[in-house]
Amino acid sequence: MRNDRAPTEKHMDKQEIFDKTVADYREVFDDDTPLSAQTVLSDLKSWDSMGQVTFLAKLSKTFSVKFRMKDILKFRTVGDVVDGIAAIMGQ
Numbered sequence: 001m002r003n004d005r006a007p008t009e010k011h012m013d014k015q016e017i018f019d020k021t022v023a024d025y026r027e028v029f030d031d032d033t034p035l036s037a038q039t040v041l042s043d044l045k046s047w048d049s050m051g052q053v054t055f056l057a058k059l060s061k062t063f064s065v066k067f068r069m070k071d072i073l074k075f076r077t078v079g080d081v082v083d084g085i086a087a088i089m090g091q
Contacts, residue, residue: 012089017063018082024058025078037079065089 012020022035029046033039041047056067059081065088075081 012086014082014086017085017089018078020062021059021078021082021085024062025055028055028058035078037077037082039078040076041078041081042076059085063089 018037025035026032029044029051031044031046033044033046041052056072060066063085065085067084067088071084071088075084
């Protein structure tokens with residue numbers, strides 16, 4: 001994963017990234033299902049193709065990152081998303 005973030009973005013630890021990712025999920029899907037790093041995205045009742053696009057766009061804005069398709073295809077769990085964001089941010 002390459003670093004496609006704004007140079008002014010502050011360092012965030014994985015817990016901060018996780019917390020913001022969960023907040024974005026809840027906002028996009030209006031779903032309060034408990035999430036953990038091991039939560040499988042496709043198992044979530046509200047997970048659909050349009051929601052995925054909206055969620056990734058929201059994360060892109062929240063973290064000032066750009067996702068590449070090959071990275072997105074690796075996102076199976078919430079933890080995968082968090083790890084992907086951390087990698088793009090150089091964390």
